[in-house]
Amino acid sequence: MQLNDPVLLKEVTEAFYAYEAALMTDDIPAMDRLFRDGPETVRYGVGEVLYGIEAIRAFRLGRGGSPQRRLGRVEITVYGETFATANAEFFRDGSQKRGRQSQAWVKFPDGWKVVSAHVSIEGATS
Numbered sequence: 131m132q133l134n135d136p137v138l139l140k141e142v143t144e145a146f147y148a149y150e151a152a153l154m155t156d157d158i159p160a161m162d163r164l165f166r167d168g169p170e171t172v173r174y175g176v177g178e179v180l181y182g183i184e185a186i187r188a189f190r191l192g193r194g195g196s197p198q199r200r201l202g203r204v205e206i207t208v209y210g211e212t213f214a215t216a217n218a219e220f221f222r223d224g225s226q227k228r229g230r231q232s233q234a235w236v237k238f239p240d241g242w243k244v245v246s247a248h249v250s251i252e253g254a255t256s
Contacts, residue, residue: 131210142214142235143206145242149233156195162187166236166243174248176229198223212237228252 145164152160162183165171169182173189180186202219209215214235219228234246 134208135211138208138211138214138237139206141237142208142216142242145235146204146206146216146218146233149244150201153196154198156190158187158190161190164242164244165247166238166245170245172246174250176249176251199229202228214242222251225251 149164171183173180173186199220199222204218206216216233218231229251232248233244235242
């Protein structure tokens with residue numbers, strides 16, 4: 131199995147940063163396009179556990195936008211031709227606590243999609 135094919139790594143990296151831009155501007159349609167549209171998609175957040183794209187959409191529509199943040203270290207790895215992980219550290223505006231985001235990406239006929247995501251903040255209890 132090849133790791134980090136340069137063409138695929140570029141594709142996933144572009145998708146990752148497109149998602150980050152959509153998150154920071156609360157572009158829900160763009161975020162939806164980058165998450166797998168299905169009941170199997172999972173997102174664990176700092177205070178929520180969401181199973182299926184419908185629950186994820188409802189959460190996004192109800193929260194009124196993500197807290198603004200800046201990214202720290204980002205590690206993206208492509209395994210083979212259709213699977214990748216993206217792990218990022220982030221810092222929310224006004225906070226020194228480090229956040230962590232992990233995403234599993236799968237390449238489908240219509241492009242790279244997040245199938246699983248997990249967000250946490252160091253020291254957060256909810």
